[in-house]
Amino acid sequence: MDPVAYDQHWDKAFRHKEYNDPSLSRALLTNCTYLEDRSMVIEGVKIYGSPMTPPIPGRPGAFNVARGSADQQHWAKVPTDVDILVTHGPPHGILDTTFTNLHVGSEALTEMVTRVQPSFHLFGHIHEAYGATRMGKTVFVNAASSTLMAKPRHAPVVFDIPVKC
Incomplete structure (x- = not known):
């Protein structure tokens, strides 16, 4: 933190x-291995991780990056050959709806995911938006398994990924 x-x-x-x-x-x-704005390759699969997320009004948090140019500059650094993207927060409009019915994900992250098209984008942060969906080539997973009060609510998300070696 x-x-x-x-x-x-x-x-x-x-x-x-x-x-x-x-x-x-x-x-x-x-x-x-903790991936903070960096990547690694395991069994031929390139994984990139970042904790950065735009701030949500009324919810203080670590690793915040301001919306707009700072957010865009941050996500522009992600390599284009990523297979699995792991971020703390969601992209805007994808499994990012709060209990107040607001979409709070990062617009710049949405733009980057659209450009890079990883096979999987794994995230959490918005506990009330747990679930998975596919858009184009990317499977998006909000794996936030607890409630806002840190009570267990959902099962962990488990899936297999084919190796590339």
Whole structure:
């Protein structure tokens, strides 16, 4: 989590000091790779990950990027040969509807996904929009499995991906 968001919001909401030391979490991540605005190839499948998402009014969060030119510049950096795109937030108009019936996804992310056309785009963030849909060559999955109050609600999304090797 970015330090500014943590100081402003997270620490006030969650006072469990034993979880505040990031080195404890990092020590557990010995068999995975965290993709923050970068990609990797596994079994010939290129995966790109980014936590960036536009801010939602009334919902403070980390890794926010302002809508408009900053958002467009950020998503323009995604390679065009991505097979699986993993982002925190959704693209605009795709599994991004809040309980107040607003579409809050990133317009710039929608433009990038339309251009790149990954096989899969996996995201969450909008807990009330859990589900999957296909548009063109891309399967979009909002895998937010808990409610806004962090209560388990939906099963994890599991699927197989053919390797390219």
